[in-house]
Amino acid sequence: MGVWTVFQLHEAFGPTSHLVGDLPLCHVRLQDDARYPWLVLIPRGPELVEIEDLSPADRVRLVEETVMAGRAVHALGAVLGFEVAKLNIGALGNVTPQLHVHVVGRRPGDPAWPGPVWGHSAGQPHGDRAAERVLLARIQLGL
């Protein structure tokens, strides 16, 4: 996490999400899909692919930031008009290998329920509401 750490965001994240900000470990983005309250955490570090690539101390940060993101997702759900019934936490990376953790708020009757959201269908962009939702996420995350 020092000044010599090289972090480069994979180009796949830009078109599919909005910048929220940086927590101590993770770069945080709002997935550009207004059908779900959905944050993506990308640990900042060079060449991270699997959770085991993180130091034990950073694994602790990752799980704590995942819990923080879950709380923010609940708040985002309220803004989107959804009561989050269950969080879905996933680190897949089959398509975009850079280590990232999805934190998605789910509810019965959402488009993919009860299946996973990943690969289900094209997102519905936040459009001109993105900025206020990013701001809400920042506030919830203490950024």
Next chain:
Amino acid sequence: MGVWTVFQLHEAFGPTSHLVGDLPLCHVRLQDDARYPWLVLIPRGPELVEIEDLSPADRVRLVEETVMAGRAVHALGAVLGFEVAKLNIGALGNVTPQLHVHVVGRRPGDPAWPGPVWGHSAGQPHGDRAAERVLLARIQLGL
């Protein structure tokens, strides 16, 4: 984690997985699907649904046991004849709410690749190979 902890395994796990054993935090099971090396970690505790329901200390245990399970999944993949290219870690719980973490070894060309395995298709049971694969998982996990 004390003697007063009530842990009851949800009935959904029995028919879909084989008992592997208990790590300090998690009950571990082998998913009964020979198409993927796939372990399921179920933290032992009463009424756990979300990761935030664990104490911070148990969250640390969960992430460390997830890393251990990932190594075991790599070894299981070799036994199944697959080289694991990517781990998929997921805590969903839309169908079975009891907190559990899937640790799945994935490879290009596997049945669900690059989509998620959850909800993709019916499993292919381990059959009479289950016992030796459970044993391998136990050895890898130090059980």
